[in-house]
Amino acid sequence: MVPINQWIKIKAPATVANMVCGFDILGFAVNNPYDEMEMRLVSRTTDAAGNFNQASITIINIDNYNLPTDPEKNVAGAALLAMIEECTLVDFSKIGFEVKINKLIKPGSGVGSSAASSAGAVVGANYLLGNPFTKDDLVRFAMNGEKVASGVKHADNIAPCIHGGVTLVRSIFPLEIIALPSPTLFVTIVHPQIEVRTADARSILKQNVQLKDAIKQWGNIAGLVAGLMKGDYDLIGRSLEDVIIEPIRSILIPGFDDLKKACKAAGALGGGISGSGPSIFFLSKEKETALAVEQEMIKLYKGIGLAHHTYVTTINQTGVEIEC
Amino acid sequence: MVPINQWIKIKAPATVANMVCGFDILGFAVNNPYDEMEMRLVSRTTDAAGNFNQASITIINIDNYNLPTDPEKNVAGAALLAMIEECTLVDFSKIGFEVKINKLIKPGSGVGSSAASSAGAVVGANYLLGNPFTKDDLVRFAMNGEKVASGVKHADNIAPCIHGGVTLVRSIFPLEIIALPSPTLFVTIVHPQIEVRTADARSILKQNVQLKDAIKQWGNIAGLVAGLMKGDYDLIGRSLEDVIIEPIRSILIPGFDDLKKACKAAGALGGGISGSGPSIFFLSKEKETALAVEQEMIKLYKGIGLAHHTYVTTINQTGVEIEC
Numbered sequence: 001m002v003p004i005n006q007w008i009k010i011k012a013p014a015t016v017a018n019m020v021c022g023f024d025i026l027g028f029a030v031n032n033p034y035d036e037m038e039m040r041l042v043s044r045t046t047d048a049a050g051n052f053n054q055a056s057i058t059i060i061n062i063d064n065y066n067l068p069t070d071p072e073k074n075v076a077g078a079a080l081l082a083m084i085e086e087c088t089l090v091d092f093s094k095i096g097f098e099v100k101i102n103k104l105i106k107p108g109s110g111v112g113s114s115a116a117s118s119a120g121a122v123v124g125a126n127y128l129l130g131n132p133f134t135k136d137d138l139v140r141f142a143m144n145g146e147k148v149a150s151g152v153k154h155a156d157n158i159a160p161c162i163h164g165g166v167t168l169v170r171s172i173f174p175l176e177i178i179a180l181p182s183p184t185l186f187v188t189i190v191h192p193q194i195e196v197r198t199a200d201a202r203s204i205l206k207q208n209v210q211l212k213d214a215i216k217q218w219g220n221i222a223g224l225v226a227g228l229m230k231g232d233y234d235l236i237g238r239s240l241e242d243v244i245i246e247p248i249r250s251i252l253i254p255g256f257d258d259l260k261k262a263c264k265a266a267g268a269l270g271g272g273i274s275g276s277g278p279s280i281f282f283l284s285k286e287k288e289t290a291l292a293v294e295q296e297m298i299k300l301y302k303g304i305g306l307a308h309h310t311y312v313t314t315i316n317q318t319g320v321e322i323e324c
Numbered sequence: 325m326v327p328i329n330q331w332i333k334i335k336a337p338a339t340v341a342n343m344v345c346g347f348d349i350l351g352f353a354v355n356n357p358y359d360e361m362e363m364r365l366v367s368r369t370t371d372a373a374g375n376f377n378q379a380s381i382t383i384i385n386i387d388n389y390n391l392p393t394d395p396e397k398n399v400a401g402a403a404l405l406a407m408i409e410e411c412t413l414v415d416f417s418k419i420g421f422e423v424k425i426n427k428l429i430k431p432g433s434g435v436g437s438s439a440a441s442s443a444g445a446v447v448g449a450n451y452l453l454g455n456p457f458t459k460d461d462l463v464r465f466a467m468n469g470e471k472v473a474s475g476v477k478h479a480d481n482i483a484p485c486i487h488g489g490v491t492l493v494r495s496i497f498p499l500e501i502i503a504l505p506s507p508t509l510f511v512t513i514v515h516p517q518i519e520v521r522t523a524d525a526r527s528i529l530k531q532n533v534q535l536k537d538a539i540k541q542w543g544n545i546a547g548l549v550a551g552l553m554k555g556d557y558d559l560i561g562r563s564l565e566d567v568i569i570e571p572i573r574s575i576l577i578p579g580f581d582d583l584k585k586a587c588k589a590a591g592a593l594g595g596g597i598s599g600s601g602p603s604i605f606f607l608s609k610e611k612e613t614a615l616a617v618e619q620e621m622i623k624l625y626k627g628i629g630l631a632h633h634t635y636v637t638t639i640n641q642t643g644v645e646i647e648c
Contacts, residue, residue, distance in 0.1 A: 021542075022542070022546065023539065023542075024539045024543075025539065025542060025543045025546055026546065168543070168546050168547065168550060169543065170543045170544065170546065170547040170559075170562070170563065171540075171543055171547075171562075176547075176562065178546075178547060178550050178559065180550060205535060206535065207534060207535055207536075208532040208533065208534055208535065209532065209533060209534075209535050209538055210531060210532055210533075211529065211530065211531055211532065211533050211568075212531075214533055214538045214541070214542075214568070215347065215348045215349065216495075217538070217542060218345075218346070218347075218349060218538075218541060218542045218545045219348075219349045219492070219493065219494045219495055220494065221542045221545055221546050222346070222349055222350065222492050222494065222502075222545050222546070222548075222549045223492065223494035223495075223500075223502060224546075225546045225549040225550055225553075226492060226502050226504060226549055226553065229549075229550065229553045229554075230553075235494075235502065238494070238495075238500070239494065244535075244538070
């Protein structure tokens with residue numbers, strides 16, 4: 001266990017869920033952007049009337065997003081509460097967590113902002129406690145943060161945020177996460193500054209899909225997994241096609257079709273909507289291509305006068321990192 | 325090129341298509357049963373009236389299935405005709421193929437009997453001609469045999485029969501086949517002696533599937549590909565689940581549900597309908613398990629008084645083989 005009052009620093013990476021054909025199952029972590037957090041254990045004492053000097057979880061926002069600090073309403077808090085409930089190692093009437101959160105991943109951007117806070121908090125807490133929990137436990141706790149954020153306990157962003165790399169959520173009940181090896185891939189992300197509500201992005205999906213489309217999709221999913229594991233860039237590129245979700249959701253994102261054409265023409269292997277949007281990502285084999293893709297993104301959104309932010313980064317292979 | 329009149333021997337393996345969750349995309353070849361064929365090049369000459377002494381393709385059946393010998397109606401013949409049409413290397417007014425076919429894979433059993441004849445013929449012909457064609461070409465030619473057999477130019481059985489091992493048909497148009505590495509797997513097959521017409525098995529499928537089922541299916545497909553490539557038997561086992569096709573098609577196969585329960589209880593990793601049936605296959609990590617699974621199959625079909633044939637074999641890693 002880390003001594004009481006000693007701060008640790010945490011880097012929690014942004015993540016891309018719904019990796020094109022891999023809706024609800026495939027995601028990956030990126031090296032930029034990431035959230036910065038600090039955490040420490042604190043002593044809890046009671047006064048003569050039995051009142052605690054300190055809550056079991058204290059959230060301190062050091063950014064300007066004004067997110068809730070009530071642990072039950074804060075994604076990091078909800079994740080920690082789930083951990084506390086299962087942790088028999090420590091008497092949480094005597095010890096609590098203090099968490100400072102500096103969100104560098106803008107909430108609502110579609111690159112796993114809430115997942116970074118939840119995952120960062122439970123990985124940090126686990127480290128402070130001497131790592132009693134497995135990564136699968138941590139994913140499970142952090143999913144409670146996603147429930148606070150979006151109403152659904154999904155692992156699409158949590159899994160890659162904690163494991164790093166590309167992850168497959170093979171099954172939610174029971175939870176099963178498979179880390180997939182991947183070759184070096186450069187990632188270009190654009191975040192057009194519009195709001196796409198996850199609930200809207202989900203409600204426009206059709207409940208039924210044509211069997212022939214499902215077959216195309218699973219051919220691509222199998223191809224993508226094989227391409228990643230073989231390090232076959234061309235196969236990855238050919239497999240990055242989504243015939244089911246993207247044609248519907250892309251209508252919520254201005255300029256999507258033109259952007260996709262331009263990014264592919266610039267040499268990107270492929271890409272699509274990150275999570276439920278509005279961010280869009282493209283993968284490239286070379287850094288130069290990823291930078292050229294960024295220029296296409298900037299050109300397009302400047303052209304239609306939409307504020308935006310871009311990142312050129314790589315797949316993060318470590319997941320949440322702790323610095324002491 | 326192999327000299328005129330010199331016979332070569334061909335072994336064309338049986339294949340399992342629709343590998344549980346991998347409907348229409350994943351299949352594999354097995355070492356038993358297999359078709360035996362012999363092929364040679366023959367000289368074609370014309371008499372004074374211009375009549376050929378010999379057809380460009382002569383099919384000789386040396387089994388008792390009484391399959392058509394007219395090349396256009398025979399699956400091997402149709403595959404060879406497609407090859408001849410593209411082959412500019414040889415003057416087929418001067419040279420022809422003679423093909424002897426001994427079918428050891430019973431037609432209609434659901435383990436790629438027609439694919440073995442088509443694939444065997446084109447791999448043999450390619451060898452006789454000095455291997456001018458790629459495996460992808462050969463798959464394309466052999467698919468014409470499947471059209472004769474079932475009305476559809478599918479590659480589900482042809483791909484593993486020619487490539488060996490486990491194959492992914494990522495896309496049909498354009499044709500793209502990916503060979504997937506796999507660990508040693510024992511295969512137990514039972515062929516209950518009933519007829520399931522491919523057309524019937526296809527017509528009962530629903531044209532639409534629920535998105536939530538499709539997501540489960542593609543989680544399993546991704547898991548199966550990852551499990552095969554990692555050599556992770558447990559992951560393979562957990563991923564061998566089909567929530568879309570099997571619940572519908574299994575009603576055509578007497579005893580399917582009980583058989584599945586018994587085979588899994590005997591230790592099989594998983595399995596399901598081979599192709600469109602009626603054969604059923606199960607995969608096991610150990611030979612002893614595969615033999616125990618066979619006993620369960622025999623017990624069940626003896627119990628319901630249905631004639632059947634069983635095989636215990638392994639995944640064939642070579643595809644069609646030539647012996648000189």
